[in-house]
Amino acid sequence: MQLEFHQIDAFTDRPFSGNPAVVYRLDAWLEDELMQRIAAEHNQAETAFTVREGAGWRIRWFTPACEVPLCGHATLATAHALFQLYGEPGERLEFSCMSGALAVSRDGGRLVLDFPAIRLEPAQMAEQVGAILGQRVLAVQVGKELLAVLESEQAVRECKPDMTALAQLPGLGVIVTAPGVQHDFVSRYFAPGIGIDEDPVTGSTHCILAPYWAERLDKTELRAYQCSARGGELHCRLDGARVKIAGQSVLVASGKLYL
The missing domain is CATH 3.10.310.10 (Diaminopimelate Epimerase; Chain A, domain 1)
Incomplete structure (x- = not known):
């Protein structure tokens, strides 16, 4: 065949x-x-x-x-x-x-x-997740994925997580995000528990990221950048219960x- x-x-x-x-x-x-x-x-x-x-x-x-x-x-x-x-x-x-x-x-x-559009629930895990990511974490939300909010784009880019410990956290993987310098927000995605140490550009995580940042930035049209080594730009629009x-x-x- x-x-x-x-x-x-x-x-x-x-x-x-x-x-x-x-x-x-x-x-x-x-x-x-x-x-x-x-x-x-x-x-x-x-x-x-x-x-x-x-x-x-x-x-x-x-x-x-x-x-x-x-x-x-x-x-x-x-x-x-x-x-x-x-x-x-x-x-x-x-x-x-x-x-x-x-x-x-x-x-x-x-x-x-x-x-x-996917919305997560707040969790009191900032210190634990921060120790795994090697960066100060401002907030954590959990659901099918875990979302960790950092202080800056630079912090996201410099993030070097302990993959063994990260794989033990709840959810399929960990989304790390912060406000962007040239974009509305940036992110990275780590999912060693499902065989992906770092995903280069992840569309599905923006089902979570777009509603999160739309609420905080008070806008529905968002330019996003996933700052992995390969990198990629995404144009997001929150449309009620859907994300384009x-x-x-x-x-x-x-x-x-x-x-």
Whole structure:
């Protein structure tokens, strides 16, 4: 059996930046164990698998270690593949996933993710999390992820967490954020517990970050930058219970997997 795949850098307009994802458009689902092994073989932050179901698409995402409930950059990459490589018509793609209904629309040269807004609960963990991150933490919120607010963009950039200790914290991973210098806010995302020490650019964390900063900055249109080594810019808009996350993407490789 041969399976076609594409590697796409998301949230960037040039190769070797943004966040890479591998995309498989399947005719039918593979066994879960096989999809997990394929994701481990590619060893990217996320490998996305999608199958047409009715008028839309079902999408699933796997890190090298496990399946995750939501992934922004791999959804953006999947939409890029469906629109640009497989010739899907129209201006909007509808997806279903573990986290509910998602959509991706064309907007000029960008694609716009339509994701749920996610709000976390405050937690009294600032001192504990600060010791793990090696930076002073102003506030912590928890839910499916853990959010740590730092004093400045410089503090976010200089953050060097203890990955072993960080993996023991609640949530899938830890989002570190602060007000930006040239952007409304910046962030980084560490998730060693699911096989990702640091994710280059994470769309799904902005479902949390956009509502958080929209409330504090009193604005619904936000420019964000994830300041990992590869880096990536995201344009966010809070729209009620939804977050619109726009970015560009570029194809960097295509190939076949032989099973």
